[in-house]
Amino acid sequence: MSTNQKILTLVMVRKANAILLGLKKRGFGEGKWNGFGGKVENDETVAEGAIRELEEESGLVAKCLKKVGILEFEFVGNPIVLEVHVFDVLQYEGEPVETEEMQPQWFPEDSVPYEKMWPDDILWYPLYLKGIKFKGYFLYQGHDTILKYTLTQVDHLP
Numbered sequence: 001m002s003t004n005q006k007i008l009t010l011v012m013v014r015k016a017n018a019i020l021l022g023l024k025k026r027g028f029g030e031g032k033w034n035g036f037g038g039k040v041e042n043d044e045t046v047a048e049g050a051i052r053e054l055e056e057e058s059g060l061v062a063k064c065l066k067k068v069g070i071l072e073f074e075f076v077g078n079p080i081v082l083e084v085h086v087f088d089v090l091q092y093e094g095e096p097v098e099t100e101e102m103q104p105q106w107f108p109e110d111s112v113p114y115e116k117m118w119p120d121d122i123l124w125y126p127l128y129l130k131g132i133k134f135k136g137y138f139l140y141q142g143h144d145t146i147l148k149y150t151l152t153q154v155d156h157l158p
């Protein structure tokens with residue numbers, strides 16, 4: 001991994017045509033609805049990081065995860081590249097609870113609040129919701145403007 005790269009996770013939870021999102025209460029992405037996740041620590045695998053972040057941010061304990069996408073984000077003027085590994089939770093235990101970082105809420109899959117989410121989400125969620133694996137790259141100016149992007153369907157993910 002290059003010193004300019006940070007590995008993060010984004011964990012998506014669904015049930016019966018609804019998706020669980022959390023309103024970020026602090027830090028990066030504050031005020032936006034998003035899946036759950038964060039930076040992977042040095043002493044854990046990406047999947048272990050995903051499980052830890054989901055529990056820390058929502059109280060849910062993931063029992064089975066599947067990687068569904070990898071998204072890279074760059075911001076003009078910032079050398080750091082964020083590599084976000086997106087996971088679908090196939091099985092979990094517990095009920096979502098509000099935490100210091102997130103206020104969780106179920107949304108019907110046809111009423112995802114894209115206007116209050118990262119602008120890239122409306123581009124790749126349709127693939128995710130159809131069960132299609134994907135890779136994406138997004139160059140941002142600030143946090144609201146995508147200057148360019150690529151998004152491709154893939155058969156396999158590392």
Ligand SMILES: Nc1ncnc2c1[nH]c(=O)n2[C@H]1C[C@H](O)[C@@H](COP(=O)(O)OP(=O)(O)OP(=O)(O)O)O1
Nearest residue numbers: 008009010027028029034036037038039084118120
């Ligand atoms: N553009 C975009 N779309 C969708 N999701 C994301 C982005 N950029 C992102 O960073 N994310 C996701 C990836 C992670 O799930 C979070 C960001 O994690 P962050 O809060 O920075 O990491 P933590 O380790 O929880 O941070 P601390 O608060 O503990 O320092 O957003």
